[in-house]
Amino acid sequence: MPPCYLQHRRVYTNHLNPDTNYDFAGALGRQVVAVVSATGSTTDELIRRAHRVSATPAARELDLLMATGELASAALMAMAVRELGVPASALPGWQAGIHTHGPYGVARARAVRPDQLLQRLCRPEVVVVAGCQGVDRDGDVTTLGRGGSDATAVLLAAALGAPHCEIYTDVDGVCVADPRVVPGARRLAVVSYPDLIRIAEAGAAVMQLRAARMARDFGVPLHVRSSFHDEGGTWVRARPARKPTGPCCASRTGGWNPWAPARHRSPCSTAGRPDPSWMSRYGWR
Known part of the structure; x- marks a missing residue:
């Protein structure tokens, strides 16, 4: 089964709310990657x-400094999950395989090479990735x-073929107005990619x-939902609803390159990596 990736956009100051029942053990059956942001301000x-x-x-130094916020969140979240x-x-963005330019x-992002991340998923472990960062060709943090x-x-959801990507935030989902400004704003159960972009x-x-x-271009279904309860949420996907077709693409130079022209993409082997059906068909380098 392809991994399920969960992204916590706003991390609690205490990282895990003791009043919430986190089903990480059940989630392990789906191979979880949690991408965390820096806490608060x-x-x-x-x-x-x-x-x-x-x-x-x-x-350069400002980027290096700002990346420490997400690194602290990732390390603390991994510690808290172990306590459960x-x-x-925890992995910084560059160890998770995010390669950048600009x-x-x-x-x-110019390529995703998640070798170390996949190795840890195979153990299996919940992998907590520090978001909003990668490494460029010079080895600098960006x-x-x-x-x-x-x-x-x-x-990461696109590169690893996740069935969907969950976006945890401080509101109940995508609403017709900002619920922090307009109390009682109606939540939308389903929206299309173009609607979300607008x-x-x-x-x-x-x-x-x-x-x-990116979600539109790579066909990644999104589930935008509250960090504080399990109710509701908004699904973001193409209309009519369809399941993700699976394969990502690997560039000839190795690693997944979402912007490579079709003629530069090629199938490759899956040795040493998780082997859901679409990976075995289309492969990885």
Whole structure:
């Protein structure tokens, strides 16, 4: 069965709410990857600290500093999951295989090579990935912009053939208006990718615009739901509803490259990796 990837866009300050029944043991049967963001206002505080020591912080060092917020969340979340009796490990974005290019602060993914992540899923473990970060060709840490943990989750879900990607947030789902501004705003049970993109373009903070476009382009179904209860949520998918067709693509240079032209994509072997049916058909390098 393909892994199920869960992305926590806003992580609790205490990481696991003691009043909530987290079924990580049941989730292990689906091979869980949790992509976490920095807690609360951590990122803003890190930026303020950078400006206290430098009027114009260097972009490279600023990205390195901001990545520590998600790293702290990932390490603490993995510790908390272990306390529940479930094996777990934390990975920074670059160990999860996120390779980037472009300017610091707004880098874009150029390939996903999740070798270490897959090895840990096979043990099996819950793998907690620090979101919003990757590594460029020079080995420098880069960040994917505000809300980049959404993009990390969608990329990993697409690269590894997850049946869907769950986006946990502080609202009940996608609503007709911001429920924090308009109390009682109606939640939408299902929306299409174009609708979600239009909502994100209008400034809604429910999901990063780039991540919404990635989900559309790679056909990743999304389930946007509350971090605080299991009710409701909003499914985001193409209309008419369809199941994901499965295969991602591997570039000839190795690793999954979502932007490679079709002529540069090729099937390859699955040795040493999870072997759901679509992986055995289309393969990995």
